[in-house]
Amino acid sequence: MSAPDATRPVVPDEAWVSTRLEKARHEREMALAAVKRLEEDVRLLEYRIAELESDRVALKNRTEEAESYVAAVKTSVPWRIIQSLRSLVGRQW
Numbered sequence: 526m527s528a529p530d531a532t533r534p535v536v537p538d539e540a541w542v543s544t545r546l547e548k549a550r551h552e553r554e555m556a557l558a559a560v561k562r563l564e565e566d567v568r569l570l571e572y573r574i575a576e577l578e579s580d581r582v583a584l585k586n587r588t589e590e591a592e593s594y595v596a597a598v599k600t601s602v603p604w605r606i607i608q609s610l611r612s613l614v615g616r617q618w
Contacts, residue, residue: 598604
């Protein structure tokens with residue numbers, strides 16, 4: 526028997542290569558499935574963000590309208606007269 530030559534590469538047998546190839550294919554399929562799920566999650570989150578943003582804008586508009594209405598009431602002559610009368614009897618707004 527001769528000693529193995531250290532300069533010659535050892536070629537793996539076909540079963541080892543086949544097993545490694547099948548494992549790599551399986552890992553690739555798992556990774557592609559994970560990417561697909563994550564892309565779907567991102568799409569759903571983008572939709573939810575857009576929905577929440579539209580709600581935020583609507584609430585902001587309603588708040589601005591209410592603040593404008595309150596400001597108009599407080600600057601109106603009847604309101605100021607009522608507040609003056611209330612202050613005569615010791616009540617403050």
